[in-house]
Amino acid sequence: MxxxxxxxxxxxxxxxxxxxxxxxxxxxxxxxxxxxxxxxxxxxxxxxxxxxxxxxxxxxxxxxxxxxxxxxxxxxxxxxxxxxxxxxxxxxxxxxxxxALGLNPQVDPVSLGLSTHLAEHGLTLTLVADRQGNFQVSGAARDGHRLPMPHGHPFELSEFHERGALAGYLAALFGEHGPAAEAARTKPEVAGEGVLRFSEVLRAFGEGALVPPRSGLELLVVLEVEGRPYRFAAARVAGRTFRGLLAGAQGKVWAERFELDDFPGVVPLVAGLLKVPAEAVKLVGAGAPQE
Known part of the structure; x- marks a missing residue:
């Protein structure tokens, strides 16, 4: 100028x-x-x-x-x-x-930068906000060992009403060997009390069971596409609205809000995003392919 x-x-x-x-x-x-x-x-x-x-x-x-x-x-x-x-x-x-999520906000007295730490199931995340209030993960460690950071991943904090839902959603960014991914690959009788498959919930409570409008709901699906590992995570925002994430070994592939009624299914979504036939998408640990 x-x-x-x-x-x-x-x-x-x-x-x-x-x-x-x-x-x-x-x-x-x-x-x-x-x-x-x-x-x-x-x-x-x-x-x-x-x-x-x-x-x-x-x-x-x-x-x-x-x-x-x-x-x-x-x-x-x-x-x-x-x-x-x-x-x-x-x-x-x-x-x-x-x-409100049970996290401790920390404000730098000089820069006024806002950050916090989230620790769940051996995974420790450092979350930082920019000056417009957008959060992203700036550091991660599992069991004391630093993890490589995926390239950028801003998220809307207000969409998460439960600490566990936020932790599960972000954990999908970090490697195929995370606790949730490991649990999803392991047979229930071997993995212990921490593992729960949705088929077991459906079998126990039936299709008529209801999930209250603001109850936390968190899902993880582990996949393989042409030999490469991927993780799909979804956290309920409220009602029938979810926040979804697809991540691979190099980090985030896709992240968006979606309405349950418009969701095509994990396999069709992943196939469309990665531009592969549905047959190339394999659900790890699943008893049968998802339609």
């Missing part, structure tokens, strides 16, 4: 091209409510018609500030303050959702 235009907006300008930076001195400082520090200067990377907050840590990751509609320093400052307050709102909202 033209340096003269930036100076007209009250910004101090340094550098040119991709290295161009602009600094705004705030007339009303932003206040860090956790660390107690006041932010009086904000430095941006200039990217086309946008300012990308770059310093100090309290503003890193805020949404970019569009310069097209602004006409002066006050308007730039108002955009920065709005983006900062939006990020604080997301921290408060997501912290409340974490507590």
């Amino acid at each position: 033209d340096s003269a235009r930036l100076r007209q907006l009250g910004l101090e300008v340094r550098g040119e091209g991709e290295g161009q930076q602009a600094t705004l001195v705030l007339s009303e400082p932003l206040r860090n409510p956790v660390g107690g520090r006041e932010v009086r200067r904000v430095t941006f990377h200039v990217r086309g018609e946008q300012l990308v907050p770059a310093d100090p840590p309290e503003v890193v990751g805020l949404r970019p500030i569009p310069l097209g509609p602004v006409r002066g320093p006050r308007e730039v400052e108002a955009e920065v303050a709005e983006a900062f307050n939006e990020s604080l709102f997301h921290v408060q909202r997501r912290s409340a959702e974490l507590r």
Whole structure:
């Protein structure tokens, strides 16, 4: 962007091209409510018609500030303050959702970054939120050993009403040797009391049994496609709405919400996503193929 235009907006300008930076001195400082520090200067990377907050840590990751509609320093400052307050709102909202799941929210006193740790069945996950409130897994370990991270996997925290459903959904991202996947491959009489197949539930309670509208429900299906392992996980959001995930050895393949009435079945879904015939999709540990 033209340096003269930036100076007209009250910004101090340094550098040119991709290295161009602009600094705004705030007339009303932003206040860090956790660390107690006041932010009086904000430095941006200039990217086309946008300012990308770059310093100090309290503003890193805020949404970019569009310069097209602004006409002066006050308007730039108002955009920065709005983006900062939006990020604080997301921290408060997501912290409340974490507590509702029995998780401990942690807010960095300098960067205001929100994170938490989720530990279930030997799997320990570190979850971090960006400044817009979107979560993803930033670290994982099983029984103390670090696991390779799949490439990116944002998820909507508010869709999970039970801690176990969230843990099971995310566990499907990490390797075929996870506890749930291992259980799905093992015969019930060998695996012990932790294993439960849906066929056993149906046999015990019959097709007339009901699942209450907001009860947690979590499912895992382990598959092989042309010799490669995959895991399909589904966690109930509410009613007949689920959040589904298909993951392979390289991480996430597909993740979406779906309505139970519109769901084609695991095998047809996987075959369609991987563009293979249904016969190439094998259910591991199943007594018969799924139609």
